[in-house]
Amino acid sequence: MQREPSFNSQLATLPVYVPGRPIEEVAREHGLDPATVIKVASNENPLGPSPQAVAAMQRMLASVHLYPDGSAFHLKERLAARFGLVPGNILLGNGSNEVLEMIGHAFLGPGTEVVVSQHCFAVYPIVTALFGAKLVTVPAWPDFGADIEGMLAAITPATRVLFLANPNNPTGNLVSREDISRLLAGVPAHVLLVLDEAYLEFLDDPVDCLPLLRSEVMPNLMLVRTFSKVYGLAGLRLGYGMAVPRVISGLEKTRQPFNINSVAQAGALAALEDSAHLEKTRQNNRDGLAFFHAAFHGMDLSYVKSYANFVLVRVGDGAGVFAYLQKHGVIARPMGSYGLGEWLRISVGTPAENQRCLELLKQAIAAVR
Numbered sequence: 001m002q003r004e005p006s007f008n009s010q011l012a013t014l015p016v017y018v019p020g021r022p023i024e025e026v027a028r029e030h031g032l033d034p035a036t037v038i039k040v041a042s043n044e045n046p047l048g049p050s051p052q053a054v055a056a057m058q059r060m061l062a063s064v065h066l067y068p069d070g071s072a073f074h075l076k077e078r079l080a081a082r083f084g085l086v087p088g089n090i091l092l093g094n095g096s097n098e099v100l101e102m103i104g105h106a107f108l109g110p111g112t113e114v115v116v117s118q119h120c121f122a123v124y125p126i127v128t129a130l131f132g133a134k135l136v137t138v139p140a141w142p143d144f145g146a147d148i149e150g151m152l153a154a155i156t157p158a159t160r161v162l163f164l165a166n167p168n169n170p171t172g173n174l175v176s177r178e179d180i181s182r183l184l185a186g187v188p189a190h191v192l193l194v195l196d197e198a199y200l201e202f203l204d205d206p207v208d209c210l211p212l213l214r215s216e217v218m219p220n221l222m223l224v225r226t227f228s229k230v231y232g233l234a235g236l237r238l239g240y241g242m243a244v245p246r247v248i249s250g251l252e253k254t255r256q257p258f259n260i261n262s263v264a265q266a267g268a269l270a271a272l273e274d275s276a277h278l279e280k281t282r283q284n285n286r287d288g289l290a291f292f293h294a295a296f297h298g299m300d301l302s303y304v305k306s307y308a309n310f311v312l313v314r315v316g317d318g319a320g321v322f323a324y325l326q327k328h329g330v331i332a333r334p335m336g337s338y339g340l341g342e343w344l345r346i347s348v349g350t351p352a353e354n355q356r357c358l359e360l361l362k363q364a365i366a367a368v369r
């Protein structure tokens with residue numbers, strides 16, 4: 001006789017997402033003052049949230065006894081206006097991770113396939129496995145760049161979704177303009193092309209795919225973005241997808257009624273207006289990337305030139321260096337779960353954080369060697 005409920009079979013092999021470690025937890029574990037610990041593990045905004053967003057969220061707190069507007073009318077209107085779209089083009093998620101999961105609900109199941117590039121964002125394989133679909137991973141180029149021709153060639157009649165982050169996490173590299181054009185032209189109509197643009201706002205001259213949605217010439221294109229990175233609102237959990245209204249209304253069926261809380265809606269609306277904070281964040285990131293690129297070059301360490309807000313660097317014993325840094329109050333991200341055990345991913349911090357991180361990294365590499 002069966003003694004316990006049985007799990008769905010796909011859970012047996014479901015990959016587990018390993019997040020960056022929280023400051024409080026690391027401080028407790030190593031007997032450190034949390035105020036002295038810095039986290040460069042999750043590609044958050046080191047300048048914090050927009051002060052205008054904080055004020056708007058504080059105002060909203062007095063109304064949290066009420067359910068939020070489940071349709072997030074104002075936020076969708078504002079996003080649509082900003083991008084020259086209509087609200088029916090926008091799907092909001094509890095983090096863009098939820099948008100990725102809704103794509104799974106709507107399009108994936110046993111017998112379907114998903115195409116990704118090697119070293120892709122960890123959530124794509126998780127969503128694929130969660131819905132019992134088959135993951136087809138196309139080897140990346142030696143510089144970690146996605147092989148776009150290879151990804152197109154991996155598409156079969158069973159393929160439902162192709163996920164590609166640009167810039168990519170955890171590598172930080174950028175798909176060229178030519179490769180994006182090749183992908184847009186080559187992806188067949190039965191495949192939803194999901195371009196994950198979580199880090200797009202850090203680019204000076206991003207490829208703009210929005211015209212393809214405005215004109216509805218590409219009904220199988222979905223752009224995914226987030227308030228967690230450049231907007232500094234990771235803790236609120238808010239992301240969005242943009243596609244033609246037919247795709248969005250299908251995905252909306254899979255959405256929980258109140259998935260975007262009222263504080264998040266208020267914070268996001270205010271953050272969208274704070275262009276000064278956005279520009280400060282972008283400048284800090286440009287400076288931080290230049291700092292790390294130059295430093296790693298000077299140290300003769302291999303690194304991937306980054307277009308996002310973090311840098312992937314080869315440190316040798318990634319787990320050992322991570323542990324050393326952590327013991328001394330700097331939380332970076334080990335890459336073992338991405339199959340990159342010799343590498344570490346370091347998010348751009350403030351100038352002082354970058355400096356401290358680099359000094360400690362030099363010590364760590366010497367100590368662990």
Ligand SMILES: Cc1ncc(COP(=O)(O)O)c(C=O)c1O
Nearest residue numbers: 095096097165169198226228239
């Ligand atoms: C490429 C990419 N997509 C999506 C996400 C998910 O972000 P969120 O769920 O916080 O919006 C991340 C977060 O690190 C990411 O790197």
